[in-house]
Amino acid sequence: MYKILKRKVIAAKTVMLHVEAPAVAKSIQQGQFIMLKLNEYGERIPISISGWNREEGWLRIVIMGAGRTSNEILLMQEGDEFESLVGPLGTPSHVGKFDGTCVLLGGGYGAGAIIPVAQKLKELGNRVIGVVGARNKDLLVMHNELKEEVDALYITTNDGSEGIKGFVTNALSSIMEKENVAWVMGVGPVPMMKAIADMTRADKIPTYASLNAIMVDGTGMCGACRVTVGGETKFACIHGPDFNAHETNFEELMLRQGAYKEPEAIANEKFKDFDFSKI
Amino acid sequence: MADLKTKDRMKIKRTEMPLRDPEVRKHDFDEVPVGFTMEEAVLEASRCIDCGKPHCVEGCPVNINIPGFLKALEKGDMQSSINILMNTNQLPSICGRVCPQDQQCELVCIVGKKNKPVSIGNLERFVADYAMEHNLIPDFTPTEAMEVDQKIAIAGSGPAGLTVAAELRKLGYKVKIFEALHKPGGVLFYGIPRFRLPAQVIDNEINNLKKMGVEVELNALIGRTYTVDALFEEGYDAVMIGTGAGLPKMLGLPGENLKGVFAANEFLTRVNLMRADKFPEYITPVIVGKDVVIIGAGNTAMDAARTAMRFEPNSVTIVYRRSRDEAPARTEELLHAEQEGVKFLFLNNPVELIGDEEYNLKEMKVIKMELGEPDEGGRRRPIAIKGSEYNIKCDMMVSALGFGVNPLITSTTKGIDVNSWGAIVVDENGMTTKEGVFAAGDIITGGSTVIMAMGQAKTAAKGIDRYLKAKREVK
Ligand SMILES: Cc1cc2nc3c(=O)[nH]c(=O)nc-3n(C[C@H](O)[C@H](O)[C@H](O)COP(=O)(O)OP(=O)(O)OC[C@H]3O[C@@H](n4cnc5c(N)ncnc54)[C@H](O)[C@@H]3O)c2cc1C
Ligand SMILES: Cc1cc2nc3c(=O)[nH]c(=O)nc-3n(C[C@H](O)[C@H](O)[C@H](O)COP(=O)(O)OP(=O)(O)OC[C@H]3O[C@@H](n4cnc5c(N)ncnc54)[C@H](O)[C@@H]3O)c2cc1C
Ligand code: SF4
Ligand code: SF4
Ligand code: FES
Helix, strand or coil: CEEEEEEEEEECCEEEEEEECHHHHHHCCCCCEEEEECCCCCCCEEEECCEEECCCCEEEEEEECCCHHHHHHHHCCCCCEECEEEEEECCCCCCCCCCCEEEEEEECCHHHHCHHHHHHHHHCCCEEEEEEEECCHHHCCCHHHHHCCCCEEEEEECCCCCCEECCHHHHHHHHHHHCCEEEEEEECCHHHHHHHHHHHHCCCCCEEEECCCCCCCCCCCCCCCEEEECCEEEEHHHHCCEEEHHHECHHHHHHHHCCCHHHHHHHCHHHCCCCHHHC | CCCCCHHHHHHCCCCCCCECCHHHHCCCCCCCECCCCHHHHHHHHCCCCCCCCCHHHHHCCCCCCHHHHHHHHHHCCHHHHHHHHHHHCCCHHHHHHHCCHHHCHHHHCCHHHHCCCCCHHHHHHHHHHHHHHCCCCCCCCCCHHHCCCCEEEEECCCHHHHHHHHHHHHCCCEEEEECCCCCCCCHHHHCCCCCCCCHHHHHHHHHHHHHCCCEEECCCCECCCECHHHHHHCCCCEEEECCCCCEECCCCCCCCCCECEEEHHHHHHHHHHCCHHHCCCCCCCCCCCCEEEEECCCHHHHHHHHHHHCCCCCEEEEEECCCHHHCCCCHHHHHHHHHCCCEEEECEEEEEEEECCCCEEEEEEEEEEEEEEECCCCCEEEEECCCCCEEEECCEEEECCCEECCCHHHHHCCCCCECCCCCECCCCCCECCCCCEEECCHHHHCCCCHHHHHHHHHHHHHHHHHHHHHHHHHC
16 A cells, blocks of 8 residues: 655645655656556556655655546645555656757646656756746746756746736746757646747647546556557557657547546536535 | 266256357446356266266376366365366466367367267366365465565466466565556456456456466556566566567558557556446547448457447448358357357458548548458468458447567667567577566467466476476576
């Protein structure tokens, strides 16, 4: 069993957890993820890692309520346990020492997921800029934690309640004007990652996206997580989750993400009228 | 019946396994064969003429003493019967159910020359189930004096991993199995459906191992959670890789990523492992279409077809590019699928998958095939008939075309050689090119059968024992 050691509500319908998993904490690297399962009846869901402590043996994760399983996790408390947690899964992010600035952009839980990547890029001697976006200031998460790891942090909100008004791409374009950008990575909703890819394509800046395909096992056994990159079918859970964003078929990813809309709504019946403001 | 003459034994009619009514069983996941009664089993066992040179034993990949266990059963000596079985086969209740008997032991049974062969598989199942129910399973727990202070780590809890664990624990070694999934059993659990292999049967076998002192750690992906080298650093003396051939092969056709297109592993895993048949009590969903098409005609294809049938669609059709004679599935699986209403389109092959504007699969373009000259394997090669394409209605497609080998361990461990299709290379002791690392099962063959995996596992277990003995002597 994998125990929740620490829990903090960090925004509406968003929690940050420290989960006990010594073996995974020991070996995990930037960009890798885990699969979580709550209990006997639970679904296996992929979750990114926003930090870890190898000595104390825990992982830091950020969960945003999206449907049944993530909503259930929002209600879990310190001391509660997950039935299953497996990892580290996926190929680590393709980092290196680059000839110019690295820009990491995160939306939603992605703001947490880019933190280990930022740390690694810094370790390798890069100049790293972070960008975190949200609809409004109350929905911003993990920006304070990310700030510690980067040379500069930009915040964007759609309504302008904090930072730059607009999308993360607004920040990206102004960074591209000011600096020699050599490497870009985006983690967040598909439209965001697609917009980033479109912005860096003309200048051929190496750009990665962490593809959040629907997964079942997460170990390469089932093929549920198929994505098309460079015209080829790849498995997001083993070949990814990070892929060349310029070659990714984002439209297909988005369509495939919607494959289970109806049963997802049925599974989430329980939380239809649930008041999450008091969690 | 012990005084029956051979001539008379040869004349007894084969007792066919009673099956549940197809119209009833195709709506649930309960086991299809009902099982023999003691009377039926004894009568069927009495058909064995106890050959001096039993061909059946040669036909069994692990050479079970078949006449031995059958004659003990006939005499009603159930303890001896199970002891004989389990002397060579740690998982008789599973093999009795899923072995391709018709291509192995029963294929060469002498009685089959004039009459139908002895129903060896069904009797193996009977004895194993009886023994489990009546607490006759022999205890292989090593005595304290036998305990050896050497540890073996096993990656994967499929038939290969379970067999190596049993064999080595029997000899007193400390054994720990590491399984990537949250349930043990490998394909037995996530691939083969419950109506063919009930969960209880697998659980019983795994509990037997645990009682012997085998440890099982779930959610542990070797190569990631622990690398092979880390296991050695932690003090393991040998590592055995039994991680199977879990990599699904896609068709490589236009439209293969449409919604509604599945690899068999995904569909079967959603149902068998995640229990999507019980959605929303179990919250992993599966969407089974109205017109389901399965590609392939092996056991996996039959399992996918019959599983789909249990979601009550309009039609389930198997599309296979060769003819029925070439279908690799167990004869029984083909038969059961037919009984349950699965349709077959032999000598047809998919060429394109066609979707609607929402990216949902709607139709499949297929082409007719004919059989040409035999290929290297002796099977006649299917050739497409030019211009014979036509479309069939299809909103769910399951590809059951076999498997590739999962490269995770070999790509994270230096020094383990693989062959041209990625399968791990082993020597006659089951050892890989890395010292102390052994492998068995689908990971060395690229996909075969439960009993073959178990046979290789026994070789590996012997190899590990020899290797570790030598290491002890050096100390
Ligand atoms: C590599 C990766 C990393 C992720 N990291 C995080 C993270 O750090 N924090 C976080 O909150 N979320 C993360 N997600 C998304 C998270 O897995 C989904 O939000 C979650 O599975 C939704 O499940 P649900 O039951 O709560 O909602 P549902 O109602 O079941 O689904 C809501 C939406 O989530 C997606 N989804 C559903 N089931 C799955 C599944 N089994 N696998 C993948 N996506 C699914 C679908 O697009 C669906 O429409 C990540 C996804 C991937 C692939
Ligand atoms: C649907 C289907 C039906 C079949 N029907 C039959 C049949 O009727 N009769 C028959 O004889 N054969 C049948 N087979 C074939 C048979 O199941 C396999 O040959 C057999 O299971 C192989 O055993 P194995 O132990 O090598 O591997 P598997 O059974 O594949 O087990 C491997 C295990 O290792 C785990 N694993 C993988 N990677 C790692 C890792 N890195 N670390 C830790 N664990 C890992 C997997 O999760 C899995 O549990 C069928 C196969 C399928 C898919
Ligand atoms: S293990 Fe398989 S091949 Fe061997 S006797 Fe039993 S059913 Fe026949
Ligand atoms: S070949 Fe048939 S008859 Fe002969 S020993 Fe084997 S099972 Fe009995
Ligand atoms: S999630 Fe099953 S192969 Fe990727």
